[in-house]
Amino acid sequence: MDLRSYCRLLMRRWPVLLTVFLVVGAALAGAGFLIPSTYTANARIVFAPKLSGFVSMGTRQEAQTYVADRMKTYAQLVTTNRVLQPVIDSLNLGVTVPDLVKKIEVTIPTETLVINVAVSAPTAAKAAATANRIAQVMSPAVADLEGAPLIADSPVQVEVLQPADIPVRRSSPKVLLNLIVAVGVAIVVAVFAAVVTDNFDTRVRRRRDVTALNVPFLGGIPEVHEAETPDLFQFMKQAPELQSILHRIAIDVLYAADQTPTRLIFTSPRAGAGKTMVAANVAGALAAAGKRVAFIDADVRGGRLAARVGIEQTRGITDLVSGRLELDESSLQSKWGGFTIVPCGGSAIDVGEMLAGEKFGELMTALAHRFDVVIVDAPPIINLGDASLFTQNIPNVVVVAAVKTRRAELLQVAGSLRHSGAKILGVVLSRVRKDEQSAPANADV
16 A cells, blocks of 8 residues: 555544544543652762872872772762661651662763762652752761761762752653653554554445455445435436446446347345445436436335336336236336336236246347346345346346445355356445545556
8 A cells, every 4th residue: 555545544544543543642641640740859969089288199189089989889879778768767758768769860970070869759849858868968978988987087078069959840740741742652553543443344445345356346436415316316417527437337337248238237235235326327327328228126125216216116027027017118108317117016026036037038138129228126135046046137247335335245245146157247336435436447546
């Protein structure tokens, strides 16, 4: 997938993207605000050799070298019981030495005889007091370390170079940084969730979902909003963009059928896929192109274009097959949308047996002498038996699937049709998003 494909994916999955972003972002940001406030105070302690003013330069340099070599030792001394226990006792901190050590950071600036002690605490005053108290305790601790019974006898002088001031601002949590991190992590998680959701979505949504099943793709038809029911089925009432899509699908169907006159059967994996609407508009597109088109309303389980456009149902294909009605001009008088509609009829009959019957085959042959194209709107294919019955007399099949159709359903229908020996001319996806409308059938998406 290229960048444009990923952008389309994210736009298609915007509900997942937005939901995950808000949930993760809010959770991380909220967790940041729940972090206890911490203040950090810094005290600087300087170490120098204790010398009289009359020592030689060489002696002074040796003493300074001695102190410099001992700086790491003095830094380690800061976090020992010898220093911290008196601090805890004098300030009533109520913590153990190991707990206090976790809140102390000791550093030695490069090429200096200074130790910086940073102490973190829940309050600014406690942080400053603890840092200053550590600086004060260091002098006797160093004297003890150097083996001097008294501070005055210590060879190293320890002084507070910079006492800790009470910090004005807390050191953590850092609200702005936490928000930036939360937004960044939320974006990454949201994009990942959108990609995973799209990859695990088993619905047939676009061209490659169809072609991956080794089934030809004819095109995608967007959902039509705010249209009256008859207008949904009439080609000439559609928007110019939709007319262009339907006209191309109709021409591709004729080319794939490679048969004159052409007999087509429209079916679907499930009810509600928009099969009748697609079949009627294809019929209208062919009629507008100058073809004589007959539309057989054979979806006795649902559909029924004639009923939806106001054509009487008392005489139709079931009556012709059962012998109650003869095929003549009177039975082909119902015209609508530029083509002839043969209604379902009033006779009770099994649709599978009707479509597979010899009488229906004879009717198709008779209609082929009168029309250039005969379109049969059949019920959805539920099982393998339906496929073999529906295509007994009409091998050319167009499958209409809605974007809610599962790939397994479409695969089952395609397998059933192939097993019955039918020729699948292609699949039309209905109710696709506008940005999911197909390119020409031989183009990549």
